[in-house]
Amino acid sequence: MRENPYKDTSKEAEQVDYAGENFIRFSGDTSKHAQAQMFAWEAQHAGVDVHLLAEPTKAEKLKVAYVGKKEDIKSSIQENILERYGGKEHLRFPPKALLLAQTEQYAEYSRTGKIIKGADKAVISSRYEEDIYFNNHQSVWGSYWKDGQWGFRCCHLTLRNSYCTVERSKDIEEGKKQVLRWL
Numbered sequence: 001m002r003e004n005p006y007k008d009t010s011k012e013a014e015q016v017d018y019a020g021e022n023f024i025r026f027s028g029d030t031s032k033h034a035q036a037q038m039f040a041w042e043a044q045h046a047g048v049d050v051h052l053l054a055e056p057t058k059a060e061k062l063k064v065a066y067v068g069k070k071e072d073i074k075s076s077i078q079e080n081i082l083e084r085y086g087g088k089e090h091l092r093f094p095p096k097a098l099l100l101a102q103t104e105q106y107a108e109y110s111r112t113g114k115i116i117k118g119a120d121k122a123v124i125s126s127r128y129e130e131d132i133y134f135n136n137h138q139s140v141w142g143s144y145w146k147d148g149q150w151g152f153r154c155c156h157l158t159l160r161n162s163y164c165t166v167e168r169s170k171d172i173e174e175g176k177k178q179v180l181r182w183l
């Protein structure tokens with residue numbers, strides 16, 4: 001079980017005897033180790049003879065040097081671009097906390113941090129189309145049931161692909177009138 005089974009109760013993670021095992025994936029040195037492994041693989045791919053488990057110190061040293069150089073290059077490129085084209089003033093923006101301090105979404109939280117009001121979860125829409133009538137039917141398939149068979153309420157037919165047999169005299173009269181008007 002990866003998720004915390006006590007998530008919807010008000011108990012804190014320290015109070016319960018089991019809090020799911022997801023936190024192991026995102027805590028401690030796990031992500032650091034994953035990054036080091038990725039770096040070692042990429043370096044090996046690029047032709048550097050390094051192995052994370054066989055030579056952890058070498059791998060770490062290489063990684064530190066690589067990250068430092070990468071940052072240097074990145075900042076020097078950025079500086080060159082700004083020097084040539086200008087526009088340094090656009091990079092100066094207020095801190096994110098200030099930018100995001102105002103929002104139109106309203107939400108109320110309980111003491112335990114659960115949402116009481118507002119910010120509802122989005123309703124998952126059905127993958128099936130709704131209220132789509134076909135074959136001239138005026139009701140959906142499944143709107144009628146008799147003797148263990150599903151059908152259409154409008155004509156009581158129990159064949160899925162049947163064409164509606166209810167005569168709509170009103171519609172026909174209307175259509176005739178329309179045609180006469182055209183003539």
Ligand SMILES: [Zn+2]
Nearest residue numbers: 137154155164
């Ligand atoms: Zn029908």
